[in-house]
Each structure stands twice: as structure tokens, then as C-alpha cells.
Amino acid sequence: MxxxxxxxxxxxxxxxxxxxxxxxxxxxxxxxxxxxxxxxEERSDENIVKGCQSKVWLIASxxxxxxQFKADSNTAITxxxxxxxxxxxxxxxxxxxxxxxxxxxxxxGMNRFIGTQRSNGFASxxxxxxxxxxxxxxxxxxx
Amino acid sequence: MTQxxxxxxxxxxxxxxxxxxxxxxxxLVYFDNAASSQKPKSVIQALVDYYSKDHSNIHRGLHTLxxxxxxxxxxxxxxxxxFVNADExxxxxxxxxxxxxxxxxxxxxxxxxxxxxxxxxLSEMExxxxxxxxxxxxxxxxxxxxxxxxxxxxxxxxxEYENLLSEKTxxxxxxxxxxxxxTINSVQEIIEKAHHAGAKILIDAAQAAPHxxxxxxxxxxxxxxxxxxxxxxxxxxxILYGKRELLEYMDxxxxxxxxxxxxxxxxxxxxDIPYKFEAGTPNIADVIAFGAAIDFVERIGHDTIQTHEKExxxxxxxxxNQIEGFEPxxxxxxxxxxxxxxxxxxxxxxxxxxxxxxxxxxxxxHHCTQPLMDRMGLEGTIRASFAVYNSPEEIDSFVDSxxxxxxxxxx
Ligand SMILES: Cc1ncc(COP(=O)(O)O)c(C=O)c1O
Numbered sequence: 221m222x223x224x225x226x227x228x229x230x231x232x233x234x235x236x237x238x239x240x241x242x243x244x245x246x247x248x249x250x251x252x253x254x255x256x257x258x259x260x261e262e263r264s265d266e267n268i269v270k271g272c273q274s275k276v277w278l279i280a281s282x283x284x285x286x287x288q289f290k291a292d293s294n295t296a297i298t299x300x301x302x303x304x305x306x307x308x309x310x311x312x313x314x315x316x317x318x319x320x321x322x323x324x325x326x327x328x329g330m331n332r333f334i335g336t337q338r339s340n341g342f343a344s345x346x347x348x349x350x351x352x353x354x355x356x357x358x359x360x361x362x363x
Numbered sequence: 364m365t366q367x368x369x370x371x372x373x374x375x376x377x378x379x380x381x382x383x384x385x386x387x388x389x390x391l392v393y394f395d396n397a398a399s400s401q402k403p404k405s406v407i408q409a410l411v412d413y414y415s416k417d418h419s420n421i422h423r424g425l426h427t428l429x430x431x432x433x434x435x436x437x438x439x440x441x442x443x444x445x446f447v448n449a450d451e452x453x454x455x456x457x458x459x460x461x462x463x464x465x466x467x468x469x470x471x472x473x474x475x476x477x478x479x480x481x482x483x484x485l486s487e488m489e490x491x492x493x494x495x496x497x498x499x500x501x502x503x504x505x506x507x508x509x510x511x512x513x514x515x516x517x518x519x520x521x522x523e524y525e526n527l528l529s530e531k532t533x534x535x536x537x538x539x540x541x542x543x544x545x546t547i548n549s550v551q552e553i554i555e556k557a558h559h560a561g562a563k564i565l566i567d568a569a570q571a572a573p574h575x576x577x578x579x580x581x582x583x584x585x586x587x588x589x590x591x592x593x594x595x596x597x598x599x600x601x602i603l604y605g606k607r608e609l610l611e612y613m614d615x616x617x618x619x620x621x622x623x624x625x626x627x628x629x630x631x632x633x634x635d636i637p638y639k640f641e642a643g644t645p646n647i648a649d650v651i652a653f654g655a656a657i658d659f660v661e662r663i664g665h666d667t668i669q670t671h672e673k674e675x676x677x678x679x680x681x682x683x684n685q686i687e688g689f690e691p692x693x694x695x696x697x698x699x700x701x702x703x704x705x706x707x708x709x710x711x712x713x714x715x716x717x718x719x720x721x722x723x724x725x726x727x728x729h730h731c732t733q734p735l736m737d738r739m740g741l742e743g744t745i746r747a748s749f750a751v752y753n754s755p756e757e758i759d760s761f762v763d764s765x766x767x768x769x770x771x772x773x774x
Contacts, residue, residue, distance in 0.1 A: 241719075242720045244720075245716060245720055246771065274710070295712045296710065296713045296772065297716050
């Protein structure tokens with residue numbers, strides 16, 4: 221699936237929840253549980269996304285020209301939120317990640333789950349993903 | 364023993380229009396009172412009335428509206444005087460709130476008296492508002508900050524306080540009630556000891572004002588700060604109480620209109636207290652509505668409020684103690700209606716979000732007391748804090764919701 225198709229699917233899922241806050245939280249936490257786990261070693265300070273109120277670890281690697289994201293958080297809901305980004309952007313080429321227009325947070329009313337203060341944290345995650353994509357695209361072209 | 368009138372919560376709730384609403388499909392349960400309380404109709408109406416009928420700039424005006432606004436404003440100074448039992452209305456300065464009151468003392472008193480090597484004593488359970496202003500002045504003056512430690516129960520270790528006091532101590536600044544733990548500190552004793560060492564003391568009464576009767580004369584407090592918005596009044600107003608001789612000794616904190624007697628380019632003479640510290644057009648409307656909040660608290664009475672809140676606290680603790688993994692943070696013997704806790708294995712942010720999804724407003728995080736969280740070895744807590752309008756039914760629904768939410772985490 222393309223990044224846009226992934227976003228579309230996520231938005232459709234949230235539409236089914238019909239604005240019910242509890243169902244949305246439940247769904248977000250379930251998404252978090254689907255996230256591929258990270259090792260204790262990877263759960264290090266250097267993998268922490270700066271600017272988030274909760275702890276978020278985000279790791280990226282290149283496999284067959286595509287980015288493989290792994291993430292974790294110390295809170296179940298934040299883990300679900302980062303898992304949405306991973307879900308949408310995983311297994312895509314770095315250049316596609318860089319040129320992607322991430323519009324699903326707005327469409328699913330992300331602010332209700334993170335609050336305005338935490339929007340900064342979410343923006344930090346996107347920024348970190350872009351850093352990785354830039355780094356990995358140079359790695360790819362140097363290969 | 365004095366007879367305390369029982370509180371009719373359902374009648375009181377009718378005075379708070381904001382409580383009558385649903386949040387996320389559930390009736391709102393507002394347990395974030397330590398951050399800010401809600402406002403009764405009388406306070407809201409006072410704002411409307413003031414702007415509809417009486418508004419004008421105060422002091423110096425000759426016309427009728429100026430006179431009404433001025434007398435309304437000065438009337439509240441007298442009410443605040445009575446509220447904290449100050450000796451004279453001139454000892455009450457209107458500020459933006461506790462934070463500004465503390466900054467005022469740090470700048471106008473601290474800067475004047477502190478010399479290199481002098482000491483300021485704070486405690487490990489202070490709100491950032493009662494830490495940072497002192498750090499700023501300490502850095503400028505080369506003064507040293509000493510900290511009274513907190514026990515595992517969330518109480519100040521007073522023996523350590525006595526050890527910290529010396530002839531170098533110039534200022535002690537301490538909260539009356541901890542916003543994070545609810546601990547009611549033995550301020551009377553602490554003030555006495557500070558005075559014995561020759562120090563002046565500021566009491567941060569932000570959390571005390573809504574819960575218990577403050578008496579600055581009985582306490583012999585040198586300075587005392589509080590915020591209107593935590594005691595059912597509007598935001599943007601608070602008071603600083605200071606003993607006359609101290610306020611007179613202090614230099615102005617800000618310059619501008621109102622705080623002067625005469626201004627010439629050859630020199631300016633300052634006004635008397637309290638005006639010396641009220642530069643510029645003050646927050647007249649909110650001061651006047653603060654008067655309505657004082658009325659509200661005094662109409663119900665601190666004794667009645669305390670009895671009611673104690674019942675809520677006990678009921679909540681009884682319910683929460685049944686929950687597996689419940690870890691209270693701060694179990695002082697003498698406590699206001701604030702419960703800080705964690706649930707073992709679940710992040711406070713997750714619980715806060717889930718409680719909100721059920722219409723229950725609590726606060727999560729460090730509550731502006733990071734040094735205290737460091738001391739307790741915690742990132743943060745969930746804090747439920749109760750006010751006069753909270754009901755036993757709300758406690759039930761909070762405890763029930765919490766147990767149901769915990770199940771979602773597979774606990
Ligand atoms: C103990 C304590 N001190 C100071 C403050 C600061 O009050 P304000 O923000 O109204 O200035 C608060 C408010 O959270 C508090 O709880």
C-alpha cells in the first residue's frame with residue numbers, strides 16, 4: 221500500500237468509531253500493541269525523540285531500499301500514536317517518506333488525544349522520521 | 364466543639380453553571396480543583412455587573428463611575444484584609460496571583476536585604492513559583508538556597524529545618540498546603556522558628572485559601588501570598604499580605620502610574636503602601652469579582668468546607684485502597700482534600716486520558732513540583748483534588764471508572 225492508501229485506511233477506521241472517545245483510545249492502544257517491539261538496548265537515550273512529554277523511542281533502518289521503523293513508548297496511548305505514524309510510513313522508500321503529506325492526524329482529530337501541548341511532541345516524531353529518511357536516502361545513494 | 368453546619372451539595376452545585384454539562388457523553392466530574400476551582404454564579408455576575416454598570420478607571424477620578432469602581436475595588440481590599448485577618452487594609456496588595464506576589468517579595472524585599480553568603484530556606488515540596496523567583500534573586504545576590512527535606516510520608520522533616528536555620532538565614536519561603544501532596548504543613552511552628560533565627564518568612568497560601576481559615580496575625584506571618592482562582596474567584600488576581608513595616612521598608616517593584624506621589628524629571632516620590640506596589644491600571648473587574656468569591660467562601664464557612672472535603676477525602680481513600688496497584692504518594696497525617704497517586708504498571712498519562720474519556724478531570728504529571736517528584740523518585744502522579752461542590756457520588760463514579768479502566772490494561 222502507498223502512504224496515502226495507508227492514511228485513507230486509518231481515517232476510515234476512525235470514522236467507524238464515530239467520535240467515541242473511549243473506543244478511540246481502545247483502538248489506539250490496540251494499534252500500539254501491534255507495533256514491533258524494540259530491545260532493551262534499543263531503548264536507549266540516543267533513540268529518544270526529543271520534544272515529547274512521554275518517552276518515545278524511534279529507530280529506523282534500511283532494508284531492500286525501504287525504511288523499516290521500530291518504536292516504543294512508556295505510555296500505552298503514546299505508543300499507539302507513534303504506531304500510527306509507523307503504520308503509515310513503514311516499508312516505504314526514503315524519498316516517498318520525505319515527500320509524503322501527513323494529513324491523517326488532522327482527519328482523525330488527533331488533538332483530542334494529545335492536546336495542544338502534546339501536538340509539539342507529535343510534530344517532533346514527524347521531524348525525527350524525516351531526519352531518518354534524509355539520512356537513509358544518502359546511505360542508499362552511497363551504497 | 365463548635366457545631367458545623369452540614370453542607371447541601373446539590374444546592375451548592377446549582378450555583379456553579381459549568382458543572383452542569385457532559386464531557387465525552389458522561390456527566391462532568393471536576394477533580395482538578397487544586398489547579399483551579401470553578402466559579403459560582405455570584406462571581407460571574409459580579410464581572411457582568413461591573414462591566415455593565417460601574418466600570419471606569421479607579422482613583423483620581425471625580426465622576427460617579429470612577430467613584431463606584433474605586434470604592435468597589437477598595438472594598439475588596441478590606442474584605443481580603445478580613446479574609447486573612449490582617450491588621451490593616453494597607454497591608455493587602457493586589458497582584459496577578461501567588462506567583463506575582465512571590466516575585467514581588469523576592470525582588471522588592473529579597474534584593475534589598477540579601478547579601479553574598481546569606482541563606483534562603485525553601486522546602487523540597489515547593490511549587491516552582493516558590494522556587495524560581497528565589498533562585499533568580501539568589502543568583503544575582505550570591506545568596507544560597509537551602510532546602511528542607513520531605514519524608515517518605517510527604518511531610519517536612521522539621522529537625523532538618525532546625526539544623527538549616529542560622530544567623531545567615533534571611534528568608535524562609537514555604538507552602539502552607541502542598542499542591543502535589545495535600546500535606547498541611549505546621550506553619551505556625553515553622554514561622555516561630557524562623558523568627559527565632561531572625562529570618563522573615565513568606566507563606567505560599569495558594570492551596571490553603573480555599574480549604575482553611577488563614578490568620579496572618581495569629582501565625583505572625585511576615586508575607587503571605589494567595590490566588591483568587593483557586594478559591595472560586597476569577598483568574599488574574601491574587602493578594603500579597605505583608606506586615607506594614609516590611610512593606611514600607613521595601614522599594615517599589617514596578618514603576619508607572621498609581622504608584623507615585625509626584626513625578627518630575629528631577630526626581631520622583633513614591634506613593635504610600637499599598638499603592639506603591641500597584642503600578643498601572645489594576646485588574647479592577649477581577650478584583651471586584653474576587654470580592655464575590657470571598658463572600659462565597661465566608662458564607663459557607665471554612666469549617667463546613669473542611670468537614671465536607673474531609674469526608675470526600677476519606678471516602679476516596681477508602682475506595683482507592685481497594686484497587687490493586689494503588690500507590691498513594693504523600694500520606695501525611697494532616698492533609699487537605701488532595702490525593703496524589705499512581706497505579707502500579709500504568710502510566711499516569713494513560714489513566715488521565717481514560718478518565719477524561721469518561722468525563723473525569725484530574726491532573727497528571729509533576730504538578731509544577733519537579734524537585735518533589737525527583738525526591739519521590741517519580742516522573743509524575745495522578746492528582747485528584749476535591750472542592751466544596753464535589754459529591755460522594757462523584758467519588759464513587761471516579762473509583763468505579765478507575766477500576767474499569769485498569770482492567771483495559773490487562774491488570
Ligand atoms: C502551592 C502553589 N503555589 C503557587 C502556585 C501558583 O499560583 P498562580 O499560578 O495562581 O500564581 C500554585 C498554583 O498551582 C500552587 O499550588
